[in-house]
Amino acid sequence: MTSNLIDANGTIPVFAGTHVPQLRLPSSVRLEVMQTNGHQPAPATFVETEIISNDEIAPEHYLMRVRSEALANGEPGQFGVIRPGAATDVHPILPRPMAAYRYDREAGTADFVYRVVGYGTAAMAQRRAGDIVEIVGPVGRPFPIADDANGILIVGRGIGVCSLTTLVEAARQQNTEI
Numbered sequence: 001m002t003s004n005l006i007d008a009n010g011t012i013p014v015f016a017g018t019h020v021p022q023l024r025l026p027s028s029v030r031l032e033v034m035q036t037n038g039h040q041p042a043p044a045t046f047v048e049t050e051i052i053s054n055d056e057i058a059p060e061h062y063l064m065r066v067r068s069e070a071l072a073n074g075e076p077g078q079f080g081v082i083r084p085g086a087a088t089d090v091h092p093i094l095p096r097p098m099a100a101y102r103y104d105r106e107a108g109t110a111d112f113v114y115r116v117v118g119y120g121t122a123a124m125a126q127r128r129a130g131d132i133v134e135i136v137g138p139v140g141r142p143f144p145i146a147d148d149a150n151g152i153l154i155v156g157r158g159i160g161v162c163s164l165t166t167l168v169e170a171a172r173q174q175n176t177e178i
C-alpha cells in the first residue's frame with residue numbers, strides 16, 4: 001500500500017500512528033507501508049533498558065543481555081533498534097537494528113549477539129552491565145511457522161544466523177522438524 005503519510009504538521013506517522021516530529025520531508029515524498037498480516041508493531045518509542053551483561057563471547061563478537069518484558073515476549077525473527085551510545089549522549093551515531101538472539105520470557109530478558117565491524121557496534125561493545133541503552137522493540141515482521149508444516153529448512157550465514165536462533169527455538173518447542 002502506498003500513501004501520502006505527511007500530515008498537516010509535516011510529520012510522518014510510523015508504526016501504528018506514532019509520530020516522529022524530527023522527521024520532516026518534502027510533501028512529495030511517499031512512503032511504503034509494510035503489511036504486517038495482523039501483527040501489531042511496537043510503538044516507535046525508545047525505551048530506557050538496563051544492560052544485564054555485555055560480554056565478548058568470541059573474538060570481535062559480543063552478547064548483550066538486556067532486561068525488558070517487551071523484548072522478552074518478542075516473536076521469532078523480530079529485532080530491536082538500539083542506540084549504541086549512552087542514554088545521556090547526543091546520539092551522534094544512528095540507532096542500529098539487532099536481531100533478537102534469544103528470548104527468556106520467564107526472566108524477562110532478551111539477548112543480542114553482534115560482531116564489532118564499525119562505529120555503532122564498537123560503541124555498543126563499550127557498554128557495561130548496569131548501563132542503560134535505549135531500544136525500540138520488538139519490531140519487524142516475525143517468522144511464523146505454519147501449523148501444518150511438516151518441517152522447515154533454515155539457511156543462514158555469518159552473523160545473520162543470529163536472526164534465526166529464535167526461529168529454531170520456536171520450531172523445537174512445537175516439535176517441528178528442522
Ligand SMILES: Cc1cc2nc3c(=O)[nH]c(=O)nc-3n(C[C@H](O)[C@H](O)[C@H](O)COP(=O)(O)OP(=O)(O)OC[C@H]3O[C@@H](n4cnc5c(N)ncnc54)[C@H](O)[C@@H]3O)c2cc1C
Pocket residue numbers: 079096097098099100112113114115116117118119120121122159162163
Ligand atoms: C534487521 C537487521 C538485523 C540485524 N541484526 C544484527 C545482529 O543480530 N548482529 C549484528 O552484528 N548485526 C546485525 N545487523 C547489522 C547491524 O545493524 C549493523 O549495521 C552492523 O552491525 C554494522 O554496524 P556498525 O555501526 O558497527 O558499522 P558501521 O559504522 O555502520 O559500518 C558498516 C560497515 O562499513 C564499514 N565502514 C565504516 N566506516 C568505514 C570507512 N570510513 N571506510 C570503509 N569502510 C567503513 C565498516 O567496517 C562496516 O563493515 C542487523 C541489521 C538489520 C537490518
